[in-house]
Amino acid sequence: MKDVRLCLLLMQSPSVKLGNCFDLSTPHKVEKTGKRPTACNSIGVHTGSEGSGRVLDLILNLGTDALQRDVSSALEPQLDKWRRHPQAATAVLSGLSKRRLPDLASMVLSFMRQGRVEANVYHYSAAMSACQAGGQWQLALSFLEEMSQFGVAPNRISYSATISAFEKGGQWQLAVSLFKLMLEADVNPDEITCNSLMGTCAKSGQWQFALGFLVEMPYMRLLPDAFSYSTVISACEKGQGQWQLALCLLAGMQQTSARPDEVNYGAAIGACGTGGQWRWSNMLLCGMAESSLRQSLVSYNSAITACEKAGEWNMALRLLTSMRARQAKPDAISFNAVISACEKAGHWQRALGVLCGMPAMSALPDVISHSSVISAFKKGHQWQLALSLLSSMLEVRAMPNEISYNAAISACEKCGQWQHALCVLSQMTDLKVRPDVISYSAAISWMAWSAPW
DNA sequence: ATAGGGTTAG
Numbered sequence: 001m002k003d004v005r006l007c008l009l010l011m012q013s014p015s016v017k018l019g020n021c022f023d024l025s026t027p028h029k030v031e032k033t034g035k036r037p038t039a040c041n042s043i044g045v046h047t048g049s050e051g052s053g054r055v056l057d058l059i060l061n062l063g064t065d066a067l068q069r070d071v072s073s074a075l076e077p078q079l080d081k082w083r084r085h086p087q088a089a090t091a092v093l094s095g096l097s098k099r100r101l102p103d104l105a106s107m108v109l110s111f112m113r114q115g116r117v118e119a120n121v122y123h124y125s126a127a128m129s130a131c132q133a134g135g136q137w138q139l140a141l142s143f144l145e146e147m148s149q150f151g152v153a154p155n156r157i158s159y160s161a162t163i164s165a166f167e168k169g170g171q172w173q174l175a176v177s178l179f180k181l182m183l184e185a186d187v188n189p190d191e192i193t194c195n196s197l198m199g200t201c202a203k204s205g206q207w208q209f210a211l212g213f214l215v216e217m218p219y220m221r222l223l224p225d226a227f228s229y230s231t232v233i234s235a236c237e238k239g240q241g242q243w244q245l246a247l248c249l250l251a252g253m254q255q256t257s258a259r260p261d262e263v264n265y266g267a268a269i270g271a272c273g274t275g276g277q278w279r280w281s282n283m284l285l286c287g288m289a290e291s292s293l294r295q296s297l298v299s300y301n302s303a304i305t306a307c308e309k310a311g312e313w314n315m316a317l318r319l320l321t322s323m324r325a326r327q328a329k330p331d332a333i334s335f336n337a338v339i340s341a342c343e344k345a346g347h348w349q350r351a352l353g354v355l356c357g358m359p360a361m362s363a364l365p366d367v368i369s370h371s372s373v374i375s376a377f378k379k380g381h382q383w384q385l386a387l388s389l390l391s392s393m394l395e396v397r398a399m400p401n402e403i404s405y406n407a408a409i410s411a412c413e414k415c416g417q418w419q420h421a422l423c424v425l426s427q428m429t430d431l432k433v434r435p436d437v438i439s440y441s442a443a444i445s446w447m448a449w450s451a452p453w
Numbered sequence: 454a455t456a457g458g459g460t461t462a463g
Contacts, residue, residue, distance in 0.1 A: 089454090231458055
């Protein structure tokens with residue numbers, strides 16, 4: 001019966017009817033189970049995990065486009081051991097999960113089934129969590145379905161991992177449905193399950209739902225923790241203009257047992273930034289020091305980004321320089337945010353200056369740094385500079401991508417240099433960077449420009 | 454043996 005529901009879930013995919021989402025309360029007994037004592041692992045029992053690092057390396061060396069037969073032959077020597085100690089396989093799957101390699105994990109599972117190695121809830125859960133990469137939620141769901149088929153009952157960790165896999169694909173409706181399915185299957189959620197659910201809602205821009213679940217947690221006898229709050233605060237950022245709510249949540253935390261930490265502040269700084277409230281962002285950054293929280297690199301980066309979004313290039317630059325005094329070493333992201341602030345304000349000289357200053361501060365300019373400066377050149381009608389910076393990227397091992405090329409193409413196009421624009425476009429295809437709609441439309445807009453002639 | 458949070462470019 002549960003399998004049928006899961007199939008329905010798969011079929012309905014993007015348009016699952018929600019019904020009353022927040023009616024999750026009472027009938028489900030939610031007892032927090034403490035850690036169960038582990039049966040094995042007593043003295044003298046082999047776990048079979050020795051040497052699993054070597055096996056993992058073997059799989060990793062096959063590369064991401066390995067075939068099933070490569071994986072199977074690499075694992076063949078493990079077959080006997082894995083049959084006796086399925087834990088050894090968990091170590092490998094866990095390694096693939098940490099590196100977010102769902103396809104390899106899937107092949108390891110196939111190998112296990114074919115070789116009659118017991119695939120249990122640990123194996124499947126690890127494989128599901130690997131599916132968070134690149135929105136591989138379909139694969140995560142298929143694992144969930146498959147384990148039911150083989151009579152392996154998913155636990156709260158399996159469900160949480162799958163709910164998290166929905167995050168990248170923006171499948172919040174599926175996450176909500178799966179959460180309800182979990183309750184119906186009498187599997188009790190814990191804080192992490194709820195946080196995963198709220199995270200998926202947050203990333204899909206559903207701040208109302210994220211907030212709704214936060215409010216619902218106590219009714220499931222679950223206490224929102226610092227993770228829960230940061231997730232919902234970051235939902236406020238995605239939900240644009242919800243900076244007041246973000247501030248309320250941060251302030252509200254003071255009344256709970258979940259003390260605001262560095263990440264909570266960072267999320268609130270980001271939410272204020274998206275709402276154009278750079279002054280609030282800066283105040284929060286200062287507030288961190290007052291609460292004796294470390295103003296970490298990411299907090300600074302969020303505050304700089306807030307200035308960037310508001311066009312406050314001057315303040316962005318000041319924050320960058322003040323980082324050194326606070327012993328927070330700016331990284332490429334810090335510099336890139338400042339460059340982007342200068343670009344927005346139309347200061348191409350300054351943007352270039354920041355780029356050139358990076359190596360001295362032991363921050364290596366990357367593709368984003370270069371692309372932003374090329375965009376600044378575009379704004380300043382400096383097509384020659386744009387082209388020379390683009391070509392210099394190849395030398396500094398910052399391989400230009402479609403965004404870099406597009407910026408250069410539009411820089412040329414803006415100055416009426418359509419021949420150069422087409423030249424860059426062909427260079428792009430030569431170097432196997434796929435031009436997209438923007439590349440073509442920028443390159444061919446000269447047609448409209450030259451139409452009267 | 455398995456699950457969760459904040460930052461950068463067109």
